[in-house]
Amino acid sequence: MRDGAKKRISVRSYSDRLLSAEDASFIKERLDALNGTAGLCCKLCEDASSAFDNLKKSYGMFKNVKSVIVMQGKNDDPDLYEKVGFYGEELILDLVERGLGTCWVGGTFDKSEFTADEGCEIACVITVGYPDSLRVKDRVMYSVLHKRKSAEERITSDSALPENVRRGVEAVITAPSAVNSQKPHFSLSDGVLTVSVPDTSGMTLIDLGIAKYHFFDETGLRFEYGNDAKIKI
Ligand SMILES: Cc1cc2nc3c(=O)[nH]c(=O)nc-3n(C[C@H](O)[C@H](O)[C@H](O)COP(=O)(O)O)c2cc1C
Known part of the structure; x- marks a missing residue:
């Protein structure tokens, strides 16, 4: 089993550090590759904090979210959601193996903060960043939802x-x-x-x-x- 699969858990508390230039360009290169392979149009959004600041929509479950990967694909692709799952998880395990924290987020964020590209549909987002050292919320969520x-x-x-x-x-x-x-x-x-x-x-x-x-x-x-x-x- 991949190291990333053994280590991965959902990270919902991040440090306030922005993604380094190296990590941001690693993610962008990987997205270019998977978009080409799978016919998706996923992209990195480095300032997505507003989508998680709205307490009503995020239930306060996340802390310091800065960057997200917007998982989107062609709105007429019958396999869009499965592709997002397959290729998004491969990417997540790569990111975990680089020491980054991630969480799939389909519901608990403010969707109105993102606009799909023309002809595309947003399936969900993946938060990405450096795990907070304390991670109190993560420990609570882990005990409830793992x-x-x-x-x-x-x-x-x-x-x-x-x-x-x-x-x-x-x-x-x-x-x-x-x-x-x-x-x-x-x-x-x-x-x-x-x-x-x-x-x-x-x-x-x-x-x-x-x-x-x-x-x-x-x-x-x-x-x-x-x-x-x-x-x-
Ligand atoms: C498709 C998908 C959507 C998810 N949406 C949310 C979400 O909206 N909010 C959230 O806090 N966690 C979300 N999660 C994370 C799950 O709650 C988490 O994966 C599950 O509880 C297992 O815990 P683990 O990831 O730590 O192994 C989502 C996970 C998946 C795969």
Whole structure:
């Protein structure tokens, strides 16, 4: 499993330091690359504090947010939300491995502070910065919103799990999900592995993309986009 997957937790309290020029240009280069590969139009916004200052919309859960990555793609792309999850999580793990803190944010920010580019839709944002040393709020949120389902709760199978599938599911257990709902579920039947979510709202599809990235990163097996995607094992 990637070091970033082992270490990552949502960071909601940041120091008041702005991103260094090196970190900002690292993020921009990575965004250029993933936009090219996935047909997304994600961008770094280095002054996004106003979207988190509105207490009514952020519930006071975040501290000192300065920079966010605006995760957006073409508004006619049927796979937009899954792509955002897959490529956003790959980027997040790169950033964690650089020592940066991140948090996926789909709800608790003031969306009206951002305008989508022409022909694009904003799926969510990712906060990015240097973790605050005290991080009192993070510790509270971690205790409330970090409990994980077991491997047995994430996969049903008609036979003993092949080693790579077991490792893949364990990597998925470390993945973040909206409200820690951990919806993506795997099933193995007659040698076919399926990953499904119970609904296809935007945030759930981001979770599905994130889960598929964790599974792919661990096993090299990549699911197509879509709910109920299948791989012959
Ligand atoms: C698609 C998505 C949307 C999320 N939206 C929010 C949000 O609006 N506010 C927030 O504080 N955390 C948000 N989170 C973070 C989750 O609450 C967090 O990933 C989950 O509780 C698991 O904790 P961990 O990330 O520390 O492992 C979101 C996560 C995902 C994947």
